[in-house]
Amino acid sequence: MPYLLALVLSVSLLSGCQSAYYSAMEQVGVHKRDIMVDRVEEASEAQQDAQQQFTSALDALKALNQFDGGELEAAYNSINDQYEDSVDAADKVSSRIAAIEDxxxxxxxxxxxxxxxxxxxxxxxxxxxKLRSTKASYQTMLSAMHRAEQKMAPVLDTLRDNTLYLKHNLNAAAIGSLQSEFNDLQRDIQRAIKDMETAISESERFIAQLKKA
Incomplete structure (x- = not known):
């Protein structure tokens, strides 16, 4: 019960802080639709960054598949860095979407x-x-964003599995075992990038409509 009360209070406090923020911004002439446009643009930028990061992770695994001798620890560190950067990129996309919804x-x-x-x-x-049409456009955009967000999950799962496997099996045979994962990862990244491109296009359409509303 104390935990539930604390959760309710924290949600109420966050909601109150957001309301106060929007009110303060309106006092200086920045309205909610202006904030909406900014946040949609920030989400699009985060998705573009995620596209680049996932492509970078794929390139790192491609290089690992062509491994023909060298420092195995360095190979692991490279893949681990790509995984951590990919998690950060995906988290940023999710936080940007949540900000838009708010x-x-x-x-x-x-x-x-x-x-x-x-x-x-x-x-x-x-x-x-105009409210109905704006809501409809918003829902189309938001659905596209969430589809792209969901497609990032299998990419992160595969990167995490490869990273863990390599961590505990630092040998050439382990790298050979990971080659079978490469095609699946390549497919998942291509799907994620395609959905992010769709979401970015929907974002551009929504911003254009919101500015006319």
């Missing part, structure tokens, strides 16, 4: 509430229509 919730709630302030029925209908 400001989107606040924006759409505010937009819906402010519809009641209109005295003009025509302007109210127009704003309602």
């Amino acid at each position: 400001v989107a919730d606040a924006l759409f709630v505010e937009w819906q509430e402010e519809l009641d302030l209109y005295s003009s029925a025509k302007l109210k209908r127009d704003s309602q229509a």
Whole structure:
């Protein structure tokens, strides 16, 4: 029970901090839709970074598959570094998506509430229509982002497995055993990159629509 209470309080505090942040930003002329645009752009940049990092990890494994003698410890360190950097890149993407969802919730709630302030029925209908279309575009973008996010999981799993296996089997035979994993990893990375490219394109479309709304 104390843990549950602490969890509820922490969530409430975080929510309160976010509300205070949005209010403070509006005081200086930065509105929720401006913050939304910034966060969507940051998420796109994080996805581009993740694409580059996963490609780098694939290149490192490709080099490992061509290993023909040398320092095995250095080979392990290289793969381990790529795995850790890939985890960081994936975590960054996830945190950027969460930030988008937070400001989107606040924006759409505010937009819906402010519809009641209109005295003009025509302007109210127009704003309602824009809210619906913006929400639909947002959901399309968010779904694409989450699909790309989910495709990163098998990449990280394979990189982690390879790293662990190499850590405990620092010999040429172990490197030979990892070659069978390479094709699966290459396929998973290509799928993840393709989905991230789709998400980035959806982000660009959403930003364009939000700026017109």
